Ligand code: IDP
């Protein structure tokens with residue numbers, strides 16, 4: 001999920017490009033304002049932490065986010081590596097947060113921790129489900145030449 005600061009600083013194409021260059025496949029994407037209930041559910045593991053209220057306020061009131069579903073080999077682990085650690089100043093430069101993150105709250109992007117959590121987050125953010133590509137498209141897309 002590209003966080004509000006990532007959208008505000010015009011990083012949508014940069015981030016999509018990085019994942020497409022890794023040959024991951026986009027299976028869902030939407031620009032959306034986040035309702036408080038959704039933000040609270042998304043970050044419920046942090047509900048006991050001091051940062052929870054600030055984080056939820058940030059997500060619901062700082063502009064839209066881009067929710068995405070990406071598929072590919074080791075996608076969850078690789079995307080976490082491409083994003084970098086939570087605090088941008090702890091990141092290697094060549095990571096998304098290392099290059100573009102401002103601080104711990106405004107750290108550009110959320111990535112799921114594990115495949116299990118990714119599936120839960122997909123159900124939460126995309127109740128309509130991912131886009132299913134018809135495999136035949138790969139054979140037919142150029143028949144209109
Ligand atoms: P992650 O996004 O690197 O997985 P989590 O520990 O899951 O980090 O925390 C979720 C988000 O909550 C972080 O991306 C960050 O924006 C925010 N956050 C976590 N801990 C702090 C903190 O101590 N100060 C400010 N923001 C925090």
Ligand code: MG
Pocket residue numbers: 111113
């Ligand atoms: Mg996390």
